[in-house]
Amino acid sequence: MSRSTDAEATRGGLKIVEDATCTFCGCVCDDIELHVQDDHIVKAKKACVLGTSWFLNHEVEDVPSCRIEGRPASVEEGIERAAKILYEARYPLIYGLSDTTCESQRVAVSIADWIGANLDTTTSVCHGPSGMAFQGVGEVTCSLGEVRNRADLIIFWGSNPAESHPRHFTRYSLMPKGMFVPGGRKDRTCVVIDVRKTKSARAADVFIPIRPRKDFEALWTLRALAAEIEVDLEQVERETGQPLVVWQDLMDRMKAARFGVIFFGMGLTMTRGKHANSEALLALTRDMNRHTRFVCKPNRGHGNVTGADNVVSWRTGFPFGVNLGRGYPRFNPGEYTASDVLANREADAAMIIASDPMANFSQPAREHLKSIPYVALDPKETPTTRAATVAFTVATYGINVAGTAYRMDDVPIPLRPAFDSPHPSDYEILRGIERRVQKWYAAEVRSGRWEV
Template sequence: MTIDCASSLPVVVSNSVCTQCGCVCDDIGLVIENGRITAANNACDKGREWFLGNHEEGDEFAFVEGKPAPLTEAIDRAAQILLKARYPLIFGLSDTPCEAQRQAVALADRVGACLDTTTSISHGAFGMAFQEVGEVTCSLGEVKNRADLVFFWGTDPATTHPRHGERYSLEAKGLFTPNGRSDRFVVVVDVDETSTAKKADLFLQIKKGSDFEALWGLRALVKGLATRDDIGAQTGIPLEVLKALAERMKSCHFGILFFGPGLSASRGRHMNAEAALGLVKDLNDYTRFYAKPMTGPGNVTGADNVVCWQTGYPLGVHFGQGFPRFNPGEFTALDVLGRGEADAVMLVAIDPAEHLPVAARKFLGSVPSIHLSDNPKAEGNDRATVLFLTATYGIRAAGTVYRMDDVSLPLRPVLATKRPTDEEVLVAIERRVHALQVESGMKPSSSSKRAR
């Protein structure tokens, strides 16, 4: 339901979807008055700030060289930039629906671009681990209804996913967990005593950079094998505690291991995640145990899924030779920008200030750039060669997003907009590129001209 902005009577829209973290809460009650959201019931502070802070100002939504331009002119200029470039980079995609992400992949394929998502600078290591060892997984609904042992390893959802505990993993009451929190034993493993650690039944303070050793030691103990005697000194967790933990894991009815940036951003990176996934796989010889990464904000899980199903790889994909090639470190955005390889950059639904280091942001200003953004104040938008101000997904644009457990949810826009959606802009650019290729007698896919 899109609300008539002229209406001054408060309208309540129930079951709206918040996309500000991987929980993707779909029980938000929005109150709309005079074309603005004035209340977001059930939302946490983070979600409320996003809903109540959404305003669209001005009627202009397409800009070329900083000046308002007709949409067709901006589309044409964007297409020309991408066609002319020998190493275009398309980056971002985590704050837009799957439909737009799919179009970004199609555009990258058409122009032979390097395509990367914000996953590469957050939990990219997990995607690499899944490719190596797979994932024993479940939905958050199963966690809510069944989990009697909950692990948080290197993650602090009380800060990053504020309603995770209330909806799924701590206080939530389910079919086989009718008493909520008292039906669960909660373990937190982290280098510091986080907000989540304060709510745990057991907090294990691990030495920085020793996650792999602790996880591998647990794998041995679960299988009844010996592990190093000095594992306590190495990890900060005494051997006896690890032994008791292994027994607890084997004897639970339904265990879940949530893991986060503590594993992906510390020594070992994807090997840490592989160790966690291997531990969970081993535990299934004794009981039901699952693993789930705590993914970042927005529709980053959607980006992982879309890029995987379209290219076979989760991130860092290059179409320069006419087929997708995957090589993290070579085709990931930070590396491409850091080495100054890209000669044109398209940013889709990303604020560089939140995701990129200063050096990469500086480089952005030195090449032609195309930005698709719902926030005119996002860093670098004023310097973009072509800027499209697009409709905010979930509030003003429809589409599909993925929750952190890979469950897809439809978005229902509640406010009207004059702006195009990310998907519409990407489709128009891709069509214009195709038309220009046909006009110039170039092959419909130009990727073969760039032997990168």
């Protein structure tokens, strides 16, 4: 992987990397100034609390680049063993991908194609239900630049950017002075809808506390009000926890807005209703365009989870939960998604790239993952790398490795690394694995086992 050097300079003995890109969250802020001393970053100007922690805590790990069954091994040995595990499996799973470059994601999809794997990304346990909803309803959307320059009504639904995307307010949504909102914050109205009064709610002009697990009912109440359909006062209050007058006030604000946007989070997708909640929100956004300009956007968590959606989509036609076992892609959330493939004890081998299902998946899924041979690639030690048959410590994308990451609004952004790592990038590991499985596959084709 080549490193970009066009934005580097030296000041007071420190290397300065201008316009570095933070890949911690989906904001993918690309205006960070890094001060680098040898092999660690001592300052990250403009970075938020999460970005600062991201940059300042990714030093070179003094650990082996590869471990096989817990014992240090060479990277070549690790690649050989990893390729063998995946190639010999009957139902291999490749999962993760949201914290690596698009270039690595592309190679991972190729490996899945060669070996007929089940391919899934962390999207399935993030905005996967929204991905299903996009297919059913469509998405009226825009870039964050349009929000910055135009939006005068900003709604956050089931999302807490004050803690999950700390620069969202200042860089993209609430605070900036934009072309059509020259007054910045005072030209914008902010509404937060959530089951608890989050830190984001404190920044809002209007906070609407909603009953837990009743987002679907609240969204359909708003759809009814948008269409001026009469609704039952008592039922609305009983179901949503708020009287109709609160929802009518919100609808009046939405209709009066010049440019409205709804940012929605996992408060919708992880709770009762899941994709039905996202569908209702997308449909409400579509409905609102009969009255004014209205868009919506999921607030994405991991740095390049949007890139994973894009890469898997342009390589297979589907964004996540894709099975290539028959030689062509099939998409079926609930069957080919990693949580299901593991909890149903179907996968007999796995490769986990830049994610930690051993900490984040359900107990039955974790128990099954622990029982099968699997490969893990991660810059840090995690419960997933600890239990892996083959674990690679890899260089960190955006800090040691160049490449491309997609911001949450599908805008691709180049990465400008700060210093080299002695560890290989996951791109190099994945390319090594791909070359081996390609070679074995070609040998089988030549021997007549497979028809091309």
